[in-house]
Every structure is written in C-alpha cells, then in structure tokens.
C-alpha cells in the first residue's frame with residue numbers, strides 16, 4: 141500500500157512518576173510546554189505539544205501519573221488519565237533505563253492492554269547507563285507486553301528523540317492536519333503562565349510541598365508604556381494549604397517569593413514577547429485538594 145499523503149493523530153506518554161515523560165515531551169516538541177521537576181507527580185494537566193513534519197502532525201498529550209487516589213484531587217487525576225488513554229492513537233510507556241522494572245510498571249501495562257491504541261515502549265534516560273545495562277533493560281521491557289516498538293532514548297542528550305517521533309508518526313492514521321502548523325500547543329496562555337509560576341515556586345522546597353501548591357492567574361492585561369513598549373500586567377495567586385507552607389513559599393523577608401517571581405517572569409516574558417509586571421500573592425486555601433468547590437476554581 142502506498143504511503144498516505146499525510147498522517148496525524150494523538151499520542152501520550154505514560155509511566156511511573158519521574159520516568160521522564162515531561163522532559164521527553166519537551167524534547168520532541170522543542171519548546172518548553174510541560175513543566176518538569178525532579179520531584180514526582182508535578183504534571184497535573186493534559187498539556188498538548190505538537191510535532192510538525194512535512195507529511196505528518198503528532199499531537200502529544202501530557203498526562204499526570206496514575207496512582208492510588210487518596211484525595212478527591214487524586215481521583216480526578218486518575219479519571220483524567222483514563223480519559224486521555226482511551227482517546228489517543230499511540231501510547232508510549234516510559235521506563236527509565238536506570239531503574240528496575242517494578243510492580244508499578246506491571247500495573248500500568250495491565251491497564252493499557254485493553255486499549256485500542258498502539259502501544260510502544262520507550263526506555264528513557266539512556267545517557268545514565270552503560271551499553272550492557274541498556275541491553276538488559278531493553279530485553280526486560282520487551283517481555284512486559286507485545287509492544288509495536290521498543291525504543292531507547294535520552295531526552296537530555298537528544299539521542300534517538302527524532303527517531304522516536306518518526307516511529308510514533310508511523311503508527312498514526314492517514315488523516316489531515318489537525319492544527320495550523322505554526323502552533324506548538326493549544327494550552328491557554330493563562331494556564332501555561334500559572335504552570336511556570338508553579339514550577340518556579342517548587343524549586344528547592346521541601347518534599348511535602350508540591351501537592352499543596354496551586355496557582356491561579358487572576359488578571360492579565362496589556363498596556364503600552366510611555367516609552368511605547370507593550371507591558372503585560374499579571375496578577376496571580378499561589379494557593380497553599382497551611383500557614384507553615386505560606387511561610388516557606390514567601391521566605392525570609394519575602395526573599396524566596398521574589399526569586400520565584402523573577403524566575404517565572406523571565407519565562408513569561410519569553411512566552412509573551414512583551415515585558416511583564418508580575419504580582420504574586422500567597423493565599424491559604426485549607427484542604428483545597430479535598431474541596432470540590434476549590435478544585436473547580438483552580439481549574440480541576
């Protein structure tokens with residue numbers, strides 16, 4: 141059969157926390173769209189990145205990990221993951237090259253088997269291991285399920301990233317372009333801005349904080365300065381659950397919050413292409429992860 145003129149479709153990466161899914165998505169898309177962190181489970185939303193080729197378009201949906209739900213937020217996240225899984229053409233199961241396959245991986249494989257999507261295995265972080273270890277891991281991973289492909293990649297060195305895109309595209313149906321090809325993500329700007337702030341706020345804080353921070357961009361407007369330059373004013377709230385967490389986020393004399401603001405502002409300026417005035421407020425929303433009203437307000 142002749143190669144179709146155009147292929148397009150959806151794909152997502154799944155795998156245990158910290159498997160390298162967000163970093164890989166960024167490497168494939170070539171623009172920072174999903175937040176990454178060296179802490180598990182920081183990715184909360186289905187963020188799309190788009191890989192554009194002359195004859196294909198691959199839309200990546202970035203999902204949070206599937207895990208045992210302990211809060212209402214946990215349950216919503218799992219629902220979101222399953223919804224995404226049943227809606228894509230290709231699923232890439234990510235397993236780090238430098239970690240043993242465990243019950244968590246087997247659990248995910250079990251959940252994936254019933255789906256209609258083409259299943260491929262991606263052995264990530266290959267820059268961290270030597271050849272014999274990688275070979276062993278590739279064999280072990282191949283035995284987990286009947287994968288259409290098993291691909292080793294390193295998002296950090298870039299090795300095999302482009303090949304992975306080609307393989308994934310090969311599993312997409314013949315279909316026309318889904319989005320204009322100058323678009324890399326359809327995530328609303330405010331959400332991306334909120335994610336930048338959240339990521340900056342998570343840098344270097346204690347392990348129990350990640351789940352307790354949420355960010356909401358309350359107001360955003362653009363004006364022209366006296367010098368004739370566009371300036372975007374952004375007012376955002378950082379929600380934490382307790383006074384003690386608020387103190388950590390703000391830091392001594394507000395020092396930490398200023399660093400968070402400066403880091404996030406630089407990224408937002410790059411995203412928007414204007415100068416940015418960023419006003420951050422830290423607020424306490426008790427038990428927001430368990431409260432449906434608060435969750436809705438924060439976009440979950």
Ligand SMILES: Nc1nc2c(ncn2[C@@H]2O[C@H](COP(=O)(O)OP(=O)(O)OP(=O)(O)O)[C@@H](O)[C@H]2O)c(=O)[nH]1
Pocket residue numbers: 155156157158159160161162163164175176177178179180181182183204205264265266267268293294295296297
């Ligand atoms: N050396 C190396 N490190 C990597 C690579 N890919 C990801 N990492 C690191 O692994 C950690 C986790 O990567 P993420 O991309 O956030 O992992 P994730 O699977 O999206 O994690 P969750 O959002 O928790 O599900 C980060 O510290 C990354 O810098 C890689 O190819 N090589």
